[in-house]
Amino acid sequence: MAATMLGMSxxxxxxxxxxxxxxxxxALKTRRRYRYVEPAVQPVxxxxxxxxxCCSRNIDPDGGIVDIALxxxxxxxxxxxxxxxxxxxxxxxxxxxxxxxxxVLDVLTFDEHRKFWQ
Incomplete structure (x- = not known):
């Protein structure tokens, strides 16, 4: 199998x-909200x-890093x-x-009700 030959399980x-x-x-580059910040995607x-x-300062008044989505x-x-x-x-x-x-990415990037990009 090709996957086995590549050392993949x-x-x-x-x-x-x-x-x-x-x-x-x-996909995040196409979002409608807070386009001037650069989100990070962390594998979990x-x-x-x-x-x-947090550029809106709604969540973190100091503008620190906040969770957006999982x-x-x-x-x-x-x-x-x-x-x-x-x-x-x-x-x-x-x-x-x-x-x-x-x-899922469409929901996240459109975010009509600001549930993610607060």
Whole structure:
């Protein structure tokens, strides 16, 4: 098998991976809110955490780095879960689930109700 020849495990975790990380990074460049800050995409077990400088000062008056979103892939269901940060409680709040990463990224980059880019 090609994957075995490349030293990859056939039973390995699908996320995070470099290809999808780059897809997330590219999608974030098309977002509608706070385009003048550069968010960072951090790999986490099962997906990606997005963080950015708090330029609105709504969450961090000093403009420090804050969590924006958490994208986790459910391998059993083959679905992506998107979470937003409830900064008041310091917890991740589930927002939506989609089969395709591109659909989750559309929700995140459009963010009509400012649930992510606060």
């Amino acid at each position: 056939m039973g390995g975790k699908a996320q995070p991976n470099d290809l999808d990380k780059r897809r997330v990074e590219r 077990p099962g997906g990606y955490r997005i963080e950015s400088a 994208l986790l892939f459910d391998e059993e269901q083959g679905q992506w879960d998107l979470f937003r940060k409830d900064h008041g409680k310091g917890l991740w709040a589930w927002d939506c689930r989609h089969a395709r990463l591109s659909a």
